[in-house]
Amino acid sequence: MEERSAGGQAGRVGAGLGRRGALSLAFSDPMNSQPAAMKAMGKEAMLTWGFLMWMAFPVTGWLAFWRGTNVLSGHLFGGILGPAGSPGPGAPGSAKVSDHIAVAAELSVFALLLLGVLVTLNILHGRRVIVRGVLFTTGLALLPFVGLALYFSAVSFVNHKSPEVDEALGHLTMLLTLLSLSSFFLLLFSAVTRVIGFSRKVGFWLVPGALIAIFVLFTWITKFTGEISQKGGKKGAIIPLQIEFSEPGINRPQDPESTKPREIGPVANPIRRS
CATH class of the missing domain: 1.20.1280 (Monooxygenase)
Structure with a gap:
């Protein structure tokens, strides 16, 4: 009732x-x-705004990583992912393309996992809210993390030479982090109860269960993307071969070490075929 x-x-x-x-x-x-x-x-505006809010999460998260802060797997869940053996991508602000690809992939995967869990709950409930509505409430639930990523991007331009400024930013960062986490939990609870239609008693247990499922899958995927990021610069490394051509009539001294016979082992073919 x-x-x-x-x-x-x-x-x-x-x-x-x-x-x-x-x-x-x-x-x-x-x-x-x-x-x-x-x-x-309306359906069109719901789909447009839902997609824009959903896409804002990986875009702003990547922007914060580029400016020096890995918001999701570093700032928010770094203390949990580290002991779990999932270091995630490389250091924030890295110039390696593989690190940026890994960060964009893990942010997109987290948003996809949240959307997939809510769509699954919608199907299991039987009400079957249109997918546009589930996408809209998913994007709305991710907005607190979008604001936190924009905050870190803006803070990267602040001069940190003063200890008073660092202390004030530390308190502000802690406050905004708690605010974003609590807002995310409440918006997820609202999506499960108000949008999908579960009762509050059921939603009290579904929200932690959904978060556990998302976190377990996200931990595994973050570990995988971290391994890709760490191995990205190691694959395909080829030692350059230096060849010197002597001009006719010019005698150049040879290095005694270069004239010694060397054992030639198996050499990996640098040309890889997919």
Whole structure:
């Protein structure tokens, strides 16, 4: 009865809203007004904004890594992924292309895992909310991490010579990190209960279960991408062969070491065929 009355009230609230008003409602009251905002927004706007918010997560996460902070597998979950044997990609700010590819891959995989878990819960519940709605609530749940990544990107331009500035930024970083994590958990709970339609009692257990499943898969994938990043610069290394050509009529002294016979072992073929 409580869920039906809340759904009917949300429908009446969203009936008189336009697209801009619906988006503003979703941002201002995401815990209670997501169904009303989706109904007033329309399918096309829901798909567009959901995809943009979902894509903003890997883009801003990669930007923060480029500026010197690995937000997801370094700042947020680095203390857990390290003992689990998943170091993740290389050092933040690395110039290696393989590191940037690994970071973009793990951020995209995390967003895909969250979307896949919510779609699975939607199918299991039987209500079958349209995929656009699940994509929209997934992108909305990832927005706190988007804001945290933008914060780290902006902080990278601040001069850290003063100890007072470093102390203030440390307190601010801790506050924003706690705010983003708590907001993510609450938005995920709202997606499971208000959008998909599970009761609050069931959602209390589904949210931790979904997070455990996402974390286990993400740990394995992060370990895999970390190995790719570490081996990216080692594969295909070929020792250059120096050949000197002497001009006619010019005698150059030869190195005694170069005239000694050497054993020739098996040489790997540098030309690899896929």
